[in-house]
Amino acid sequence: MDKKINLDYLIDDIIVNSDDLTPFQCQICFNSVIDFKKETLSFDVLQCRNGHISCHECWNRQLSIKQECPSCKVKTLPSELSRNIFLENAFRALKVICPNKFKESKFQGEAVHCENGCPEILKVELLEHHLKECQYQFIKCPNNSNKCKYIIRKNQIEHHNQSVCDYSLIQCEKCSELIERKKLNKHIESECDTLMITCSKCSASIGKKLMNHHLETDCPMEEISCLYKAGGCNKRFLRSQLSQHLSENNNHIFYIQNVMDLHKLQLDECNQDYRKLEKQNRDLEKRLFYLESTVNSTVINSKPHECGGGGGGGSGNNVYKGKWVINNWDRKLREYPISKSLNSPFFQIGSSKFFIMLYPNGNNEVKGFLSIFLYKIYDRPSLVKYSLEAKNIDPTKNYKNTHTNNFINNNGNGWFKWIENKSQNGFFSNNSLTISISIKIIQDHSLVTE
Structure with missing residues (x-):
């Protein structure tokens, strides 16, 4: 200004x-x-x-x-x-x-x-x-910060900058760098990057700007290390002697093999790291998938019911009744294509943990239907009777399935073809699906050591 x-x-x-x-x-x-x-x-x-x-x-x-x-x-x-x-x-x-x-x-x-x-x-x-x-x-001259003391008329500032002021910036015609007028001659004579100078090693005439590159890659008289230094060859020699040096020691086969072994070791380490990261990624994806399922759905009115002893199971909390409400159903259909499951939060009966796995667009080759399965986190074999009921806007059309299964591992049990995923069938009113859950552990096969 x-x-x-x-x-x-x-x-x-x-x-x-x-x-x-x-x-x-x-x-x-x-x-x-x-x-x-x-x-x-x-x-x-x-x-x-x-x-x-x-x-x-x-x-x-x-x-x-x-x-x-x-x-x-x-x-x-x-x-x-x-x-x-x-x-x-x-x-x-x-x-x-x-x-x-x-x-x-x-x-x-x-x-x-x-x-x-x-x-x-x-x-x-x-x-x-x-x-x-x-x-x-x-x-005041706009170059006053650079010590120009001239005071001039405003309409003369252009002439002052172009012809008079020692501190105005002039573009070097050779390298295009902006230089103060008073320093321009010195720059051209001894500092300009385009100035041709003599290499102190090989006496070649090289542009000043290119001298470092010349010494690093081209100069025949520059001392360098062997290409296979990583393989154990620690000799230094002039770049012009590189071919002769590489022909020695049986063409450096021993050092080349060392480099290859080193690269193989590094590659193996990279592969190990990759596999670890891949496993961590899969684990994180599973955790994220479960968390998303938990956030996007909720179980309400869930409570274990006490009842008398059943066959072999003894008395205690061996009955569960509750509801799983899944909101934003249209979004679930988009986000969970065929064979991608949506998991309920865990719920517990005694010491046993369960969850529901639902496929909004069906599992495997089943299309147009929901697939649903009950999973028990395996701790010991259990004989379980359960029912899953899809609530309809018309209660007389509720759809209920009941089954008894002996859970002896982590595999689920349920129905590949459960209800149709048509929005007009009354199961998805208010863009949500409600599933009533009833589970009874008939018998726990406990192992006893005396």
Whole structure:
């Protein structure tokens, strides 16, 4: 941003006709009643009740000493001063020259006209706006942060940057880097990346920018390590001797074999890591799948029921009744294609854990029907009687299946073809499915050691 230089000037310096200022003289200091030293011009002309005027500074000083007009001695309080609108308007209409007509600094207290200054003559009331836009105003060189001390007119800044300022940035014609003008010659002679220099190893003429690449990959006189250093060859030699070196020691077969063995070992380690990560990923997918199933569905009104002893099982909590409510059914149909299951949360009967596995679009080749299975987390063999009932909007059409199964491992038991997954059949009212669950452990085959 251009940094403007504030000029030191008075109305006497810029008025076109000095006689025009006579009606606007302060009766005490005889300067103009308008203060031109302020950044924002104020045209207020203050007078006593009899019409005598003074500048703001003299009014303040006079009334702080004695509250009377210095001209007519009438009693005057600061609050009683009024504006002289007639003089204010007359002052606004005075013709002045732009202060940027002058040189930057005065000579022996006098403003000095400059041939290259602003030629504008305008009314006082337009001066403030003009000064904001004037192309002849003085500014500091924009490269001032880089120690350029020039103060120039705004309309000369382009010429200053292109031809004068030592700190303006010039593009090097060879490498396109931006360099300060004062450093450009040195850059071209000794620093430019395109400068051709002699390699200290092989005496080849190489571009300065390419020298590091030359030494790393091309220079025949650069000392290098053997290509098979990882295989145990620690010799160093000139790059030009590489072919001769590789032909030694039976063409480096021993070292090549070492490198191959090392790569094989690294590959085996990578494969082991990959298998571990693959297993971890599968485990995480299973956990995520179960968590999603749990979040997207809920079991309500679930509670184990106590009953008397059954065959061989003894008495205790061996009956479970509850409901599994699955919301957002249309989304489940999209998210769980054929053979992808949705699992209920776990529920417990005594020490045994169960869950329901539901296939919204069927399992295996069964299409158009839900598949449903009861799973028992295997701890010991159990004979279980269970029923799963799909609730219909018409209770007379509820669909219930009952089965007795001996759970002897982690396999599930149920029905591949349960109910149709048509939205109009009454089982999916309010976009949800409700399944009543009833389970009774008839017999637990416990192992006893005495």
